[in-house]
Amino acid sequence: MTDDQKREARLRQALSALVDGEAHELEVSQVLAKAKGHDEVKARWARYQLVSAALQARGAAQGAVTVATTPPAGAALPAAATPRRGFGWGSFALAASLTLALMVVLRTLGPGSEPAPRLAALTPTPAPSLAVPLQPVALGGERSSGSAAVQITMPRAWASSGELGPGAARHLQTLMRRHAELNLLDSAGSLVPAVRLVAHSEAP
Amino acid sequence: MKVPAFAFLMAALAGPAASAGAPGSGEAWLEAMTAALRAQAYEGLLSYAREDGVTELRLIHGHHGSAIYERLSRLDGEGKELLRRGDEVYFLGAQDESLSEAALPLVRHPVANFDAIPESYEVRLGARVTVGGRKAQQVRVDPRDSYRFAYHLWLDAETALPLRLTMNHPQGAPVEVMQFRALAVGEEPPEAAFQVPDSAPHQHPLVPAFSPDAEVGTPPTLRRLPWRLAWVPPGFKLLAEIAEAPAMLRLGDGLATVTVFIDAAVEDAPVALQDGPTAAVVRHRPHCDGAAYQITVIGEVPLPAAERIAESLHCTDAAS
Numbered sequence: 001m002t003d004d005q006k007r008e009a010r011l012r013q014a015l016s017a018l019v020d021g022e023a024h025e026l027e028v029s030q031v032l033a034k035a036k037g038h039d040e041v042k043a044r045w046a047r048y049q050l051v052s053a054a055l056q057a058r059g060a061a062q063g064a065v066t067v068a069t070t071p072p073a074g075a076a077l078p079a080a081a082t083p084r085r086g087f088g089w090g091s092f093a094l095a096a097s098l099t100l101a102l103m104v105v106l107r108t109l110g111p112g113s114e115p116a117p118r119l120a121a122l123t124p125t126p127a128p129s130l131a132v133p134l135q136p137v138a139l140g141g142e143r144s145s146g147s148a149a150v151q152i153t154m155p156r157a158w159a160s161s162g163e164l165g166p167g168a169a170r171h172l173q174t175l176m177r178r179h180a181e182l183n184l185l186d187s188a189g190s191l192v193p194a195v196r197l198v199a200h201s202e203a204p
Numbered sequence: 205m206k207v208p209a210f211a212f213l214m215a216a217l218a219g220p221a222a223s224a225g226a227p228g229s230g231e232a233w234l235e236a237m238t239a240a241l242r243a244q245a246y247e248g249l250l251s252y253a254r255e256d257g258v259t260e261l262r263l264i265h266g267h268h269g270s271a272i273y274e275r276l277s278r279l280d281g282e283g284k285e286l287l288r289r290g291d292e293v294y295f296l297g298a299q300d301e302s303l304s305e306a307a308l309p310l311v312r313h314p315v316a317n318f319d320a321i322p323e324s325y326e327v328r329l330g331a332r333v334t335v336g337g338r339k340a341q342q343v344r345v346d347p348r349d350s351y352r353f354a355y356h357l358w359l360d361a362e363t364a365l366p367l368r369l370t371m372n373h374p375q376g377a378p379v380e381v382m383q384f385r386a387l388a389v390g391e392e393p394p395e396a397a398f399q400v401p402d403s404a405p406h407q408h409p410l411v412p413a414f415s416p417d418a419e420v421g422t423p424p425t426l427r428r429l430p431w432r433l434a435w436v437p438p439g440f441k442l443l444a445e446i447a448e449a450p451a452m453l454r455l456g457d458g459l460a461t462v463t464v465f466i467d468a469a470v471e472d473a474p475v476a477l478q479d480g481p482t483a484a485v486v487r488h489r490p491h492c493d494g495a496a497y498q499i500t501v502i503g504e505v506p507l508p509a510a511e512r513i514a515e516s517l518h519c520t521d522a523a524s
Contacts, residue, residue, distance in 0.1 A: 164473075164475045164477065165472075165473075167471075167472075168471070168472035168473065168475065168486070171471065171472055172472070172475075172484055172486070172500070172502075175463075175465055175484075175500050175502055176479070176482060176484060176502055178463070178465075179461075179463040179482075179502040179503070181295070182452075182454060182461075182463060183461055184286070184293070185293070186443065186444075186454070186456075186461070187317075190241075190317065190318075191241060191263075191366075191382075192369065192382065194274075194276050194286050194288075195250070195252050195261060195276065195382055196252075197286065197295070198259075198261060198276050198277070198278055198284050198285070198286050199252045199259040199261065199278065
C-alpha cells in the first residue's frame with residue numbers, strides 16, 4: 001500500500017467514525033491537517049466552526065439539552081427535559097457539524113497527493129468530457145470510480161459522461177428543480193423531498 | 205428492542221398502515237417515525253450534506269387544528285423557504301419561474317413513504333447507538349437490487365423522530381446525509397411562525413391531477429402519450445402522465461421517483477450524470493415519424509437505472 005493509499009484509508013476510517021458518531025475532535029484535526037494549503041477547504045471549515053460556535057453560544061445561553069421532549073401528560077418531568085419555548089441548541093450541534101465538514105474535506109481532497117483544483121463556486125463551467133460514467137464518490141466506504149472521476153467543475157457535484165455546456169446545465173437544473181417540486185407535492189408531507197428542494201441551488 | 209410506547213401509540217392512531225409491522229420490528233419503527241413526523245410538534249436545526257457541500261436548514265413543524273403547518277428555511281444565504289399551511293404550499297425565494305398549476309399533480313401513491321416499504325426493499329434493524337447524545341435505533345432499508353439506493357435511518361429511541369437519515373449507494377457509500385443538529389420536541393410553535401408573506405409568489409395548491417390506476421403492469425402502459433416504456437426497474441409504477449409540453453411521466457417505487465421529460469425541442473447534447481443522489485440522463489429518441497425528441501430522465505436512482513429507462517422509451521403510433 002502506497003503512502004497515498006494509506007492516507008486515504010486513514011481518512012476513510014476517520015470519516016466512518018464520524019458518520020457513526022464515534023469520533024472526537026482529534027480525528028477531525030488530523031484530517032484537516034491533510035487539507036493544508038487548500039484555501040477553499042480551510043475557508044469552508046472556518047465557516048462551520050463559526051456556525052458551531054454561534055450555535056454553542058446560543059445553546060449555552062438557553063440550556064445544555066438539545067433534544068427536549070414533552071412526555072405524556074401527567075408524567076413527572078426531569079429538570080433537563082422540561083419543555084420550553086424555542087430551541088435549546090447545544091453540544092449536539094458540534095458533532096454533527098464536524099461530521100459534515102469532514103465529508104466535504106474528504107470529498108475535496110481526492111485520491112491524489114494534491115487537492116483537485118476547483119473553479120469559483122458560482123461560475124457554471126462545462127464539465128470535462130469523460131470516457132466513463134462516474135459513480136457517486138464514496139464518503140465512508142470504498143471509492144467506486146477511478147482517480148480521474150473526481151475532477152468536478154460544476155457548481156454542484158456533477159459527475160458526467162458527455163458534454164454539458166452552460167446552457168444545457170441551466171436547462172437540466174430547471175428540470176431537476178421541477179422533479180424536486182413534483183416530489184415535494186407527491187410526498188404527502190415527507191421531510192426528505194422538502195429538504196432536497198429547499199437545499200437545491202440554482203445555477204446563476 | 206421495543207418501539208417507544210408513545211411513538212407506537214401514535215403509529216396505532218395513524219391508520220391501517222400502522223399495523224403492518226410486528227412490534228419492535230424495523231417496519232414498526234418506520235411506522236412510528238412517520239406518525240411522529242406528522243403528529244409531533246418540533247423545531248430543529250438540520251444539516252443536509254451531499255458530496256459537494258452542506259446546507260443548513262431550520263425546520264418548524266406544528267399544527268393548526270388537524271392541519272399540518274410547516275416551515276423549512278435555508279440558513280446559508282439563499283433565503284429559500286418552504287411554507288406549508290395544510291393544503292397550501294408556498295415556495296418562497298425561488299429565483300426563476302414557477303411551474304404552471306396544471307403541471308403539478310398530486311399522485312395517490314406518495315413518494316418517500318416510509319410507512320409502506322415496497323417489496324423491492326428489505327427492512328432490518330441496525331444497532332442501537334448514540335446520535336448527538338440521544339439513544340437512537342438504526343433502521344436499514346436496503347434495496348434488493350442495484351436499481352435504487354438504500355436508506356439508513358437513526359430514530360430517536362424516545363420519540364421515533366429521525367435524528368439522522370442517509371441515502372446510500374447500493375455498494376454502501378452515502379450519497380446524501382440529513383441530520384438534525386438540534387431538536388426541540390413537544391411544544392406547538394406559535395402561529396406567527398407560519399405567517400404568509402404579503403407577496404408570496406409561489407403558491408402551489410395541492411390539487412390532485414390525473415394519475416393512472418396503480419396496478420398497470422410492468423412495464424406500465426401509457427394512456428395519454430404516444431410512447432411506451434420497454435423497461436422500468438422492478439417495482440416501479442407509473443404515478444402520473446402529464447401531456448403538456450414538455451410531456452412528463454412520473455415513475456416511483458414508493459420511496460424513489462423518476463421523472464421522464466419528453467420534449468419535441470432537441471436542444472441539449474446527450475449526457476449522463478449523477479448529482480449526489482440524483483441521476484440525470486439526456487438522450488435523443490426518434491418518434492415513429494422520424495422526428496427526434498429529447499428525453500430527459502431525472503430521479504433519485506443510480507445512474508445506470510436512469511440510463512436504461514431513457515433507452516427503453518420507444519414511440520407508438522398515436523392511433524394505436
